[in-house]
Amino acid sequence: MASAISFQGLSTNLPTDQLIAAIINQQSQPMVRMQNQQATNNKKSLALQTLRTDLTSLSTAIDSLTISGFQSNKVTSTDSQGTYATATASGAASGQYDLTVKSLATRSRLVLPTALATGAAVGTGTYTLTDMSGRTASITIDSTNNTLSGLAQAINNAKDASGTALDVGATVIQTNADGTSQLVLSANNTGVGSGGATTFSLQMAAGSALDPGATGTFTSSTATNSNFILNGVEMWRSSNAVSDAVAGVTFNLNQAQTDLTKTTTFTVAMDTDAATKAMQTVVDKFNAFYKDYKDNAKFTQNDDGTYTKGVFNMDMTVRNIVSQVSQALMGSPSGVNPATAYNSAASIGLKTNQDGTIALDTTAFTDALTKGSRAVSNLFANSGSSTSPLLTFVSSGSKTTSSPIAFSVANNAGTLTGSFTTTGADGNPATYTLTSTDGNFYGATGTPLEGLVLQASAGATGTLTVSTGISRLLQDLNNTLSDSNPGDIGGLISDLSASNYRLQIQIDQQKDYLDRSKASLQKLYSNLETVVGQLQAAGQSLSSL
CATH class of the missing domain: 2.60.40 (Immunoglobulin-like)
Structure with missing residues (x-):
């Protein structure tokens, strides 16, 4: 008997799915490369957004340094207990201030003489209140508020004809153990009022229980201004918190002195600790910015021994951005006299490390602040002479x-x-x-x-x-680099987004092509298996002859 006809590899057992998958995989390599490029673009865009956030944080930190760090003052006093006065300062010029407190500012006050039991009626009618500014309000007491607390609340809610609240407040003070209380009115502010007025008044309603026997007017005690001597100059103020005698300094008067030959000496100087802390924050923010750049510019070794290139590797545009930031922070601002002792970041203790980060020599920085706080401040803030x-x-x-x-x-x-x-x-x-x-x-x-x-x-x-300070340079640089102009961070992110959009169009086209190719291959192999099946059947018939 003749042997059966055999076609090696051409049978219904042919792994057509695997063959088709292999062909499609080979044809899809251009699409895979585009998808990988999209993933790289997304990673780079995210890294750029991180740089932009870091740059904003750096700008905020250096802004805080100039606004609060260099404006923070430390006040020391020869009276550590603050018996007669205390002081605070912000942005004030360094100096010494000798203070003698002669008298404190007092507020005008009226204690109505009649004490009433809880819930007792004060008397209905119209009460008239006049404050030290001469503004008047009519206060109506009826059955709904005919008590001391009701009158007090009505006084506190009183407004003049223009709708302005009066400068008088009322409280109810329990003066006896049996609960009887008295009404106390006080000017809201200490010191003499407008026009030199020193008292206010309350006119009773007719027949009021607070004014038995007659309808009269009660007048408050006399308000006084504070009286003090500052660096040999005698002054008066309506408040015991004096903030307009020395720019940037607030003196709080606590107690009048009996011995006016003694003074409390306040020494105002820059708070070097606060300034150093603010400067260190700037250093930390720059280093975070620089680290995020370096981490994305280096090669990273994978588990299999291969290396992955960072998205910023060999990117001269991003390197230039980082260089601009570094130069703005560590350089010498235009307009600063090079002959001055503190004319650059390096001259006040900032230094660049070998890895590109920066560090602060706190000893040198504190020394610079002590010897020339104004010059150091001007190095960062814009100034003019x-x-x-x-x-x-x-x-x-x-x-x-x-x-x-x-x-x-x-x-x-x-x-x-x-x-x-x-x-x-x-x-x-x-x-x-x-x-x-x-x-x-x-x-x-x-x-x-x-x-x-x-x-x-x-x-x-x-x-x-005019000198443009480091703070202004960095803030303007942050605004510029964050824009969507070519070469700026925002512009680079926009370019990557546009690139991904174009890639996606090509990927979608490639997917359509692969779908058509797969369908064509499936039809081809299906036809091939049909033909092979027919040949095998014919061969079997021939072998049986």
Whole structure:
């Protein structure tokens, strides 16, 4: 008998699903590469968002350093118990202040002489209250509030004809063990009122139990202002909390002195501990920013011994962003006199480590604060120095020129006009004329004076030197780098999003192609198996002959 015809590999046992999967897998490699690129883009976008958050945190920290860190003061006193007075300071100039407390400010007070039992009627009718400002309110007592507590509440709710509350408050004080109480009225504020008034009054309703026998008016005790001597100057204030005698310093008067030959000496100085803590926060925020960059710029070894390249590896745009931030923080701001002792971050104790992070030498920083707190503060905050007392620097921006600005201010027909000359964009002298209606001059956008705000009076002439502090540089850099402009963090994130969008279109097209290819292969192999089956059947028939 002849042997049966055999077709090796062509039978219904052929693993067609595996063959099709292998072919489709090979055809899908371009799509896989696009999907991997999408995943890389997403990872990079997330890393950029982290950098943007880190940069904002750094900007906030350095803003806090200039606003509160360098403005925090420590006050020491020769009276550690604060017997006669205490003091607090914020943003005040360093100095010593000798204080003698002659008398305290007191509030005007009225204790109605009649004591009433709990729930006893005070008498219905109209009571008239006049405070120390001369404002009057009519108070109606009827059956719903005809008690001491009801009258007290009505007084506390009293308003004059304009709807303004009166400067008097009422309380009920229990004066006897049997519960009888008296009504006490007090001025809300200490000291003499407007126009020099020192008392207020309450006119009784006719027949009131608080004024037996007659309808009369009760007048309060006399209010007094505080009286004290500060650095040899005698002063009076309506309050015992005096905040307008020395800028940035509040003196709290606690007790009048019997011996006026003694003084309490307060020494105001920058709180170096608070400033150092705020500076360390800046260091920590920068290091977090830099670490997040480095972690995404290095190669990472995988478990199988291979390496994965960080999303920022060899990315010169991101490296440039990080470099800008580092230079802004660690460099020397424009306009700072290089001859001064504290003209850069390095000069006050900040240093760059070998790995790119920074560190704070707290000893050097504290020493710089002790010897030149104002210079250290100016290194971070924008500052300006004018040769004329009639022109004062208010503020500036990162675009304000650091070149000297010559100025001349005059009053022309009732309009304050200033002429400001500095180096123009072309390197040559340029003069800009500004006018003012409120005593301030504002530098025009697009000029070397952009961001500059000055306060001046007619007759001011001289030269102004402006320094843009590290804080302003970093804040402006944060705003710029966070934008969606090309090369900025926001712009890079937008580019990655656009790239992923284009990739997704191609991936969707590739998926459609693969679906069609798979269907075609399945049909091809199905037909092949049909043909093979027919051949096998024919072969079996031939072998039986």
